[in-house]
Amino acid sequence: MRKIFYCFFIFCCVNTWSQDLEIYEGNQQGNYKTRLLELNANEHPILKGFTEKAAIYHQIGYYNKAIYNYKKALELGSIDAIQLKLAQSYHAAGMAKEAINLYEGVFVKDSSNLMVASRLARLYSSTRKKKQAVKLYQYLIKNDPSNPYYSYRLAKIFKKQGRFYASGELFLETFKKDSAHISSIFELAKFYKLLRFKDSTELFIDKGLALNRTHLNFLQMKASFLYKHKRYKESIRYCNMLDSLRFSNATVSSLKGACFEKMNQLDSAQVYYGKAVRMDKTSMDYAFKLANIYHKNKNPKQAKLILMIALFGAEPDFSAPQFLYATIYQEEGKLKEAILYFKKSYQSGTRFYKGLFQWAVTSEAYYKDKKIAFDLYVKYIERFESKDLVLTKYAKQRIKIIRKTLFLKGEI
Template sequence: MKHLFILTLLLLQIKVEAQTSALTVADSLYSIGNYSKAINEYSKVGGLSSALQIARSYNAVGNYEKAITQYQYVVEEDDTDQLAQLELGKLLLKVNRFEEAKSVFTNLTDFNTDHPEFQFYLGEANRKLNLSEESLEQYKKAIRLDSTHLRSLFQLAKHYTIKRERDKALKYILLGLDYYENDVSLINLHALVLFNDSQFEKAIPLFERVLKLGEDKDYVYEKLGICYNRNWEFKKAKEAYAILLKRDDTNSQTYFDLASVYQKESKLDSAKIFIKKAMAVQKPIFANGYSQLAYIAREQKDFKTAFRFFKMAHQEDTFDARIYYNMATTYDQFGADLQKKLTYYENFLKDYPNEHPYYYETAEKRISELKSEIHFAKE
């Protein structure tokens, strides 16, 4: 009997040593990214720890369905394993299974109410489900638990920036920048808030800093170009647009924006060149191009040419009331036919009855004056 007991102990020791050896091999394979072989070794070991590592290995190689199945097994066997649940929830978010992810993170927030990460990810699940109010509340809970929770601060700041709620956006942006002064995402949002608020001069150094921090994106140069132009820094505006055109010389908006810089400098011939380039590279925006050419011609007191371009713009876009209004007022400035002038204004009121009150009132006033002129001309 004594010998049998000793033999059993020896067999158990050998089994444990074999499992330990297999686990060491599996961990080593996992650590160097040899996930397929690691899965095979973990399968030999068995147990929840190995099952979790198998889930992670499947996740690492992109076999998400098998990873989810393994994670679910671990969680079902041990519903107190918060790490496994967190990893499962994040993976469910990744594969767009938002309702399931929400369920996982709801369980986690119920189980551990003081964990800001769990609150944040529940917010993410709600955001993906378009449950805006719920997601905002979760982000705010995360911040109450940890005032430095950067991702929650960013999501709140981003939401209020998009909604153009300036003060709320700045609250979370500035709170985040107090802790993370070089966070490029928050600096970018700060610049956008100021840009949207027409504070172009204050936005400029922030957009410039975004570029210095490595966010070398087209939209930054686009915003900077507008800011420089509005701040009368024409040389810098041209430099920003030159970078954009070097990257993409088929973007009509860049040519239009560059034309507006030259127009502001009163270099009208150069402005016309870039407007025509904009029209050449993107045919569908003829109405915009013709309108801008008309504005330049009118600025040069060439009302006949301006009228011709406004008329061409109207033919391209008959829904734009402003184009037709400009066509009427421009003809009024040079035309000799009083009845034709009257007809343009009357057609404006008939075809665009819900336009800006200023246009409507001006047209009505001019109709009254023209009718008087026509009446006296007949006497």
């Protein structure tokens, strides 16, 4: 008789715990500390008491306590609903493996529970179990084809796996299911940009801005798109919109500077490249652009100063800035220094053919020993004959003339 009563008691608790929990969760203004004291004062805790305490602890972020109380509740009755709550607490506590085990247990018993499948798929994805995540998202798409979330999550996995076209198709599928799905719209704008589909890229950028005209990513993409397609005034307008939203970084300032440079407004370009350099003092690219403006404005001293500071201790490929540095020295008639930096510009980026060519030309003008320039011209032809027809023609002519001179001297 006692056993029958106990089973009946558990059954009643199971049927009421979720309802009571919802009542508690809806009362966010309640004093949870007082309620916890009341529940802890109970010398004979029941399933409902453990689940209510667990729910409180979960809501206030005390996940270990939530896990403890859900486990205690499960000792009184193995109920799927409690297992799912426990799995959520495990997940929130960063214990993904334990959460996965619980979700898998529930899903094996009831594969029609798409909510569990969705949570499990996301956990698989976050724990590098990509194959399982892919299979589960495909299952979810099959069983709920109208849900844009599943196709979007699968697209994100494919993108990380390098499955470019497959991810693009799924992002497009997501957009067709929900034309206001702004994340998929942003991904589609990037997708078509990589494909160099101008109209489609602009279409999805504009769709994103139509949904949210202050969306920072879309505004930046729009400004960059307009610059690329030589619509400089429009690009500046979008850069100004970003400024008005108090979103100003080195990239935006540099883009604004580039627009002014293309419009031949060099003083304005100098201002914004200068801002970019101040915002990101480690960027060689911004320093090079600013130095290039000073060079165009006939201010070689300032150009060299900026390049010298930027190049100090630099090791990556800075061939273009060093080439500019060398060009300034060349224009000043300081050929020895020019040779040094033309050489560095080539060695910094061994595919930088202009550096090698100018190294050869300047060496011919500076050194009495023409064998130095001859070897450099030959090296240029061997490596870069097809790069620039004009430079190649000149190099071949100089090789022919220098070879004849060296032959007459008996040096070759």
